[in-house]
Amino acid sequence: MVNIINSLGEKEPFSSKKIYNSLVKSGADLDVAHKITKEIKKEIYSNISTFDIYKLVKQKLNKEEKASALRFDLKYAIKRIGPEGFVFEKYIKRIFEELGFRVINNKMVKGRCIVYEIDFIAKNNEVEYIGECKYRNATGDRVDVNVILKSFAVLDDLRNNSLNKNVEAMVVTNEKFTENAVRYAKCKKIKLLGWKYPVEHGLESIIDERKLYPITILPSFNKNYIDIFVKEDLLLIKNLDKVRSLKKYKIKDDYLKALKEEAKLLIN
Numbered sequence: 634m635v636n637i638i639n640s641l642g643e644k645e646p647f648s649s650k651k652i653y654n655s656l657v658k659s660g661a662d663l664d665v666a667h668k669i670t671k672e673i674k675k676e677i678y679s680n681i682s683t684f685d686i687y688k689l690v691k692q693k694l695n696k697e698e699k700a701s702a703l704r705f706d707l708k709y710a711i712k713r714i715g716p717e718g719f720v721f722e723k724y725i726k727r728i729f730e731e732l733g734f735r736v737i738n739n740k741m742v743k744g745r746c747i748v749y750e751i752d753f754i755a756k757n758n759e760v761e762y763i764g765e766c767k768y769r770n771a772t773g774d775r776v777d778v779n780v781i782l783k784s785f786a787v788l789d790d791l792r793n794n795s796l797n798k799n800v801e802a803m804v805v806t807n808e809k810f811t812e813n814a815v816r817y818a819k820c821k822k823i824k825l826l827g828w829k830y831p832v833e834h835g836l837e838s839i840i841d842e843r844k845l846y847p848i849t850i851l852p853s854f855n856k857n858y859i860d861i862f863v864k865e866d867l868l869l870i871k872n873l874d875k876v877r878s879l880k881k882y883k884i885k886d887d888y889l890k891a892l893k894e895e896a897k898l899l900i901n
Contacts, residue, residue: 638682640773649674659705669693703899710850711807718768729755744790762803769808776806778813785821846870851895870896
């Protein structure tokens with residue numbers, strides 16, 4: 634049995650099943666998924682990191698199915714949104730809007746004790762969330778129980794200042810939650826949305842199902858342009874088709890065309 638090093642720096646047994654499942658989830662053909670899994674199983678070595686395995690898989694998948702390789706890169710595409718959390722908050726806003734919510738970012742709300750800056754407030758006809766975004770760009774950096782404790786304390790203080798009693802707290806992250814964070818959130822009825830959480834309905838599942846891929850998932854995207862694309866409401870690749878030109882920012886039409894072609898490949 635070969636042990637590998639996971640994102641937490643811990644040893645764990647290599648699982649070919651995880652490789653296969655991740656390939657299938659990215660949309661890879663089943664025969665391609667079997668082929669790559671078999672190749673990876675032969676090439677790994679003791680104490681190889683999960684990140685190095687990811688790079689190997691992506692390289693092989695890119696040779697077989699470019700669209701699947703793009704989807705396979707989703708987690709690291711979101712990490713390229715950073716390094717700060719501001720753009721991630723905008724990205725989450727766009728996702729919730731696509732889900733039918735009315736969303737406000739960075740609103741000051743007065744509690745009984747103090748005033749809070751809320752990362753986002755999302756409402757639809759059924760529910761209202763006060764949300765906190767916890768962006769992580771370091772591999773393996775989990776969201777722990779202290780974050781959930783804070784969210785509960787904020788909700789409690791706001792409710793004690795005539796806030797709608799039906800408002801719920803939510804914490805959204807691009808990474809995973811610790812076990813204690815999940816346990817406390819369940820106890821206090823705080824909604825969590827993160828990588829592979831809730832199971833089968835995590836952030837990555839919503840993005841894949843709705844094709845809400847960030848602009849940073851495109852290989853040709855220049856990260857130096859991120860502020861421009863945020864300003865032009867082009868954080869989601871599905872919105873690229875609505876823009877004819879970005880020449881006012883000295884972005885060439887050929888470059889924009891290349892991004893659109895990559896987006897088309899991924900979405901279709």
